Amino acid sequence: MNTSIKQLKVFVAVAQSRSFAEASERVHLSQPAISIALKRLEESVGGALFARTSRQLTLTPEGEAFLPVALRLLSDWNEAFEDLGEQFSKQRGKVAVAALPTLAAGVLPDVFKCFHETYPRINLSLHDVLAEQINQMVREGRADFGLSVDPQQTDDLSFEPIWVDRYVAVFPEGHVFGLQTHIEWAQLGDHPFIGINRLSSSRQDIDRTMASVGVTLDILCDASQIATVGRMVAAGLGISVLPALSFRQIAAAGIDHRPLISPDLPRELGIVVSRRHPLSSAARTLFELIHAGDDDSWQASDTRFH
Structure with missing residues (x-):
């Protein structure tokens, strides 16, 4: 079956307006194009969805039954792309970070605050755990990335040093x-x-x-x-x-x-990421925000320890 979203939109427009002319304006297609789309849809489903007379266009029983299904499919389609668009634009989504307790308490509070103020609908999850647990969470995709020491001798994880x-x-x-x-x-x-x-x-x-x-x-x-x-x-x-x-x-x-x-x-510390799981748009943005925090102000605040 080769039903397209265009055919569903044409079917709903004609079913709701009962007029090729009005449906043409709704979906911005010519009347011949609408006629062709309906014909191909009916061929795909195996029967007529409209009863055509010289004076009236009505739905067949099968068309009546299919209309709410088509409406739901279009709604799901639109919601799916709206959700995807919101995720790419960081209007919604979630990011999970696994971090050593020292980094979770010493670095992330200010970063999370800044990120949340800019992207308030992104849900942030923080796991303050030991280095081996961080590696495992990143490896399994339970954390988008980790803040830890270098996970040496691992082919599936990469490490980008940021702090000393x-x-x-x-x-x-x-x-x-x-x-x-x-x-x-x-x-x-x-x-x-x-x-x-x-x-x-x-x-x-x-x-x-x-x-x-x-x-x-x-x-x-x-x-x-x-x-x-x-x-x-x-x-x-x-x-x-x-x-x-x-x-x-x-x-x-x-x-x-x-x-x-x-x-x-x-003690070299940095960001641990999986070589197998690409970062989402939101996770990449948080990653870059943390990376941008590697500036003179952070280093200067800790010179008394060095």
């Missing part, structure tokens, strides 16, 4: 570390340590670095949430190591920090 973060030693105010401008990684072994989630990319960096300097951490306990680590440090239970960007989440009375050196350990 570094690690800082975090300690309670009044701690001996406050007398120094920098802290060496090897010094961390002399104090009770509050660890962060063992599955996190940050914890894996910390463990590798401590192994490289030949020092074992005196881990008092591990906490899953950065905010929890901050509160435990503020309470005087121990020190910790966190990405500099995450200090925005825990900065409060009772906590201080210093950059870590020997070795200097830059």
Whole structure:
């Protein structure tokens, strides 16, 4: 069956007006073109939809039954293209982002606010999860893209670096570390340590670095949430190591920090996208907005950590 949308429009126009002349004006076709379109539609469906007499044009029973169906099909057609147009113009749609907690709290609030003010009908979804979960969500299409560390040795994901973060030693105010401008990684072994989630990319960096300097951490306990680590440090239970960007989440009375050196350990962060799932128009716009945020103002705001 080769029924076209043009034939449906012609059928509805003639059925509603019962006049080739009026239908011609509605659909902007000549009367011969309307006659040909109806003929081809009737050939396609296998029977007459109109009963034609010299004085009157009426619907056959089959035509009467088909009219509401044709109206619904045209409505669905129009709605489908309106929806598609709204998605391309960012008037509606949704974007899901998976991000490391440090980036979710430190970068995305301002970006989401700006995006929402410009595209208020786009639904935004944020998943603040660990790096491996980010990779899996992007890989499976459950997140349009991720903000994370480089997912190395993966053929199905690509990574575009945007920020460089570094690690800082975090300690309670009044701690001996406050007398120094920098802290060496090897010094961390002399104090009770509050660890962060063992599955996190940050914890894996910390463990590798401590192994490289030949020092074992005196881990008092591990906490899953950065905010929890901050509160435990503020309470005087121990020190910790966190990405500099995450200090925005825990900065409060009772906590201080210093950059870590020997070795200097830059932490490259950026956008993770799937090579198999192209970004929607809305997701691409948010992607570009985040990328545009890689400016001097962001870097300057974090020079105290570097």
